[in-house]
Amino acid sequence: MQQGPLEAILRRDRLVVLAAMAALTALAWAYLVWLAGHMSMPADNMAMSMPGMAMALAPAVTQPTVTNFLFALVMWTVMMVGMMAPSVAPTVLLYARVGRNAATQNKPFAATGWFAAGYFLAWIFFSLAAAAMQMALTAAALLTPMLQSASDMLGAGVLVAAGAYQWSPWKNSCLARCRAPLDFIQRHGGFKAGAGRSLALGLRHGLYCVGCCWALMLLLLVGGIMNLAWIAALAVLVLAEKMPGSGRRFSQMVGAASVAGGLYLAYCGMFPGR
Secondary structure, three states, rough: OOOOOOHHHHHHHHHHHHHHHHHHHHHHHHHHHHHHHHHHOHHHHHHHOOOOOOOOOHHOOOOOOOOHHHHHHHHHHHHHHHHHHHHHHOOOOOOHHHHHHHHHOOOOOOOOOHHHHHHHHHHHHHHHHHHHHHHHHHHHOEEEEOEEEOHHHHHHHHHHHHHHHHOOOOOOOOHHHHHHHHHHHOOOOOOOHHHHHHHHHHHHHHHHHHHHHHHHHHHHHHOOOHHHHHHHHHHHHHHHOOOOHHHHHHHHHHHHHHHHHHHHHHHHHHOOOO
């Protein structure tokens, strides 16, 4: 059957949005791979290959400074984009599709980019807090050069706290909104015509996603903020958790595993060598 003009336009828009989200994710991961490779280099080699950048590429082993804070902020922001872009892609596609339908009815609303920008703005706010936390842990000498917890008790505390949050009503409430984006948009006034209002809608959706996933993101401290395999595993976990059919039990199972891991790590910290 021949495709109608509207269907062709919608299909083209989906491809454009998918390509944009894929490019954004790929660029973020390319930066993380590059950064992890340089941070794993010996200090002498790093200084030779990138003069003047050696100290900036190793914020965990230097004194907290404004420069290192800005570097950490960029690192966290790019990492959050790379991890969260795949999970928000269905919502962005939904926005683009409804937007095209509205435009054909002469009732256009703000471009999809405003909604996506608002969503990632929420994760920039999270990255500000994460960078500040990294600087505090740096000052306390609680991070290794690869930005991993240098204390079994700190790692245990993060695991237990993240696991407990998985069982909380706040987690369940935020996750429910992330799993049903159309319902969320309708509950908050529907799609917006103005760019500012669309940005605010995306920001609100992003804040719910931060409320859903912030504790899981702190697990980066346990496996290593620059451990690419760990970053990828957490990104897949976040994506799986937001799938409509995963259910609350899946989150609770993740929480139980995290608490168990934390208790084991605490035991190892209290009784080393056993």
